[in-house]
Amino acid sequence: MTVSENNFALTLFSDYESSARSYCRNFPAVFHRASGCYLYDQHDNAWLDFLSCAGAVNYGHNPVPLKDALIAYLAADGIQAALDMHSVAKAEFITAFNTIILQPRKLDYKMQFTSPTGTSVVESAIKLARKVKNRTNVVAFTNGFHGMSNTALGLTGNRDNRQNAVDAHVFRLPYDGYLDGLDTIAYFEKLLTDNSSGMDIPAAVILETVQGEGGINVASKTWLQRLHALLQRHDILLIIDDIQAGCGRTGHFFSFEFAGIQPDMVCLSKSLSGYGLPFSLLLFKPQWDQWNPGEDNGTFRGNTSAFVTAKAALEHYWRDDTLSLHIFRQEQVVVQWLEEIKLRFPHFIKQTRGRGLFQGIELYSPELAKKITQRCFAEKMIVERAGDRDQVIKIMPSLTIPEDTLVAGLMILERAMEDCFSEAPATSQAVTQDILCPTGGVQ
Ligand SMILES: Cc1ncc(COP(=O)(O)O)c(C=O)c1O
Numbered sequence: 192m193t194v195s196e197n198n199f200a201l202t203l204f205s206d207y208e209s210s211a212r213s214y215c216r217n218f219p220a221v222f223h224r225a226s227g228c229y230l231y232d233q234h235d236n237a238w239l240d241f242l243s244c245a246g247a248v249n250y251g252h253n254p255v256p257l258k259d260a261l262i263a264y265l266a267a268d269g270i271q272a273a274l275d276m277h278s279v280a281k282a283e284f285i286t287a288f289n290t291i292i293l294q295p296r297k298l299d300y301k302m303q304f305t306s307p308t309g310t311s312v313v314e315s316a317i318k319l320a321r322k323v324k325n326r327t328n329v330v331a332f333t334n335g336f337h338g339m340s341n342t343a344l345g346l347t348g349n350r351d352n353r354q355n356a357v358d359a360h361v362f363r364l365p366y367d368g369y370l371d372g373l374d375t376i377a378y379f380e381k382l383l384t385d386n387s388s389g390m391d392i393p394a395a396v397i398l399e400t401v402q403g404e405g406g407i408n409v410a411s412k413t414w415l416q417r418l419h420a421l422l423q424r425h426d427i428l429l430i431i432d433d434i435q436a437g438c439g440r441t442g443h444f445f446s447f448e449f450a451g452i453q454p455d456m457v458c459l460s461k462s463l464s465g466y467g468l469p470f471s472l473l474l475f476k477p478q479w480d481q482w483n484p485g486e487d488n489g490t491f492r493g494n495t496s497a498f499v500t501a502k503a504a505l506e507h508y509w510r511d512d513t514l515s516l517h518i519f520r521q522e523q524v525v526v527q528w529l530e531e532i533k534l535r536f537p538h539f540i541k542q543t544r545g546r547g548l549f550q551g552i553e554l555y556s557p558e559l560a561k562k563i564t565q566r567c568f569a570e571k572m573i574v575e576r577a578g579d580r581d582q583v584i585k586i587m588p589s590l591t592i593p594e595d596t597l598v599a600g601l602m603i604l605e606r607a608m609e610d611c612f613s614e615a616p617a618t619s620q621a622v623t624q625d626i627l628c629p630t631g632g633v634q
Pocket residue numbers: 245308309310311313336337338339399403404432433434435436460461
């Protein structure tokens with residue numbers, strides 16, 4: 192792509208684009224092209240990407256094997272709009288997903304291609320769960336994020352996101368580790384067995400195994416296993432929202448694999464196409480396939496170009512464990528660095544946590560978290576925040592990132608921390624937070 196003489200001013204967007212816009216406010220540049228771990232702006236400056244479009248480009252930008260497959264498909268006039276009619280592209284994706292992902296993991300799931308965003312696959316999952324269980328109530332967790340439609344917002348915890356009239360039939364439970372000493376599974380069991388607890392028996396429970404927008408909160412293996420067993424005892428469906436944590440982000444293709452559980456339903460989107468194309472997939476155990484024909488309809492179900500790139504992604508990255516091993520090695524690099532910076536800056540860093548290349552640094556001060564990510568942006572690196580007060584710096588590079596690029600990014604982040612912490616007033620430090628929040632703050 193040529194570097195154009197473009198010189199678009201940022202005011203073009205503020206003048207004409209809705210104020211609903213968000214990421215562009217934190218990263219005020221005009222981007223033009225992208226390749227691997229880098230975005231390039233309209234003046235061809237390179238920006239190191241530690242956000243990966245919130246998990247929508249896990250394999251980096253424009254990965255070559257996927258691009259080649261897409262170009263070949265377009266050049267051959269491959270069918271694009273097809274509603275949900277059969278296509279060769281869809282057949283090839285289904286075959287690849289079965290043989291490369293499901294069968295080796297002994298997972299028996301039907302596939303539903305829902306409308307193409309994350310929030311729409313969540314909609315379909317909840318709609319189906321309510322139908323097959325003939326119950327309305329659904330359980331979601333504190334700090335969970337599931338999208339922006341009314342149903343998904345009802346499941347989402349954050350007050351800034353929630354609106355009037357969100358789905359009200361949601362019972363919220365504390366996520367793993369929400370409150371020191373609280374056994375949330377025992378509490379849930381008590382609610383289910385106490386006929387006067389006030390909780391209607393839910394059709395389903397939906398959760399992320401690592402909460403992305405909620406601040407990289409990590410559910411433990413035993414917590415997930417106990418939850419799964421509890422739900423089986425009480426005939427309640429388990430829905431894993433793997434929209435952000437899935438497609439390799441935690442090291443395995445699915446984020447729940449490490450716990451050895453088999454959810455009733457799995458929501459996939461974001462990096463499923465591997466190419467940043469809108470594409471979503473709901474997986475469910477065959478006995479839950481109780482839809483009537485057309486009951487969950489939509490024009491754009493199964494983006495045909497995405498079938499092509501998704502199949503190429505499966506074949507290129509998931510046929511063996513090369514990518515997983517790379518992710519786990521890079522995870523070690525990040526975790527070791529996180530331990531070092533935690534020791535260096537104990538008054539500013541409250542906790543570090545994560546799985547795979549989905550890591551977070553929780554600061555005591557949200558203002559400092561903001562300042563650090565702004566400092567990184569000034570150094571041409573894109574890194575985002577998450578958490579209830581945006582106090583968690585989110586480390587989410589491409590899963591294919593070379594180790595030296597990863598380390599270079601961590602060094603930019605470390606220098607930004609050094610600068611911001613050295614300039615920080617004492618009020619940004621742990622001591623003040625402890626006075627305000629004796630239990631160590633709200634997660
Ligand atoms: C876990 C999770 N679920 C659902 C969604 C919603 O996806 P979308 O923005 O494509 O609607 C997101 C988006 O960040 C997410 O992280």
